[in-house]
Amino acid sequence: MVGMPSLGDARIAAVEYRALGPVRRLVAPEFLYELADRAAPRLLGWHLESRVDGMLSKLALTEVEAYRFDDPASHSFGGPRGRNVVMFDRPGLLYVYRSYGLHWCANVVCGKVGEGSAILLRAGTVIAGEETMISRRGRSANLTTGPGNLCQALGLTGLHNKIDLFDPRSPVRLLPGKPPSSIRITPRIGISKAIDKPWRFLAVEPG
DNA sequence: TGCTTGATTAACT
C-alpha cells in the first residue's frame, strides 16, 4: 500500500444529452476529461461490458495504468500519428492496439480532445459470461488478468478500436460500478521509459 | 525496403 488518493464520492457523472436525432446517447463521465493519472483511479470498479459476437461478458475493472502525452512511455508521446490518433480523440473512446505482435491491449481515451491521454485496462474480476470467457481463452486460469488476457476474454480486437464506450448501441460499453475500498499505487509494468511514474492503480478489497 | 523494438504471455528449465 503506497497511498490512497481521495476519490471523492462515487457520484456517477455520466451526462445525458439529446442528440439531434431520436437516439439518446451518453457522453463520458466528467472525470474522464482529466489527464490519465487523475482519471485512471476513478475508473477502478467500473464495469466493462462486451456483447461482441452476440455473447455477453462483463468484468469489474481492478487494475489500470495511466499514459499521458508528455510521457515517453506513452504511444501518444510525439503527437498524433499512425495507430495512436484515437488517443487524441474525445474521451470515452476505446483504443485497441496490437502488442508484441501477439496480443490486443485496450485503453480508454481520457483527457480533453487533442491531449493524447489514455488508461490501459490491465485486469478485472468476472461479473458475467464466465463460460464465454473460458471458451475464448481456451482455459480457466488467469481469465481476465493481464491486458492481453482481458482483451481475449472479452473478444476485443483491433476491430473495436475507436468504439464509443458510452454509446448504448456499442458492442463494448463502460457502466458505473462500485468504487474499491482502497487503491494500491505502483510503478507501471512492462515499460522501459518513465518507469518511475507511480501510475499503476489496483483495486484493493478488504480480506 | 529492411531492421529493431515492444504498455505480453505461457511454456519451459
Added chain:
DNA sequence: GTTAATCAAGCAC
C-alpha cells in the same frame, strides 16, 4: 529464471 511465439509501428537508410 529463461525463452519462444509473432507482427505492427517506427525509424534508418
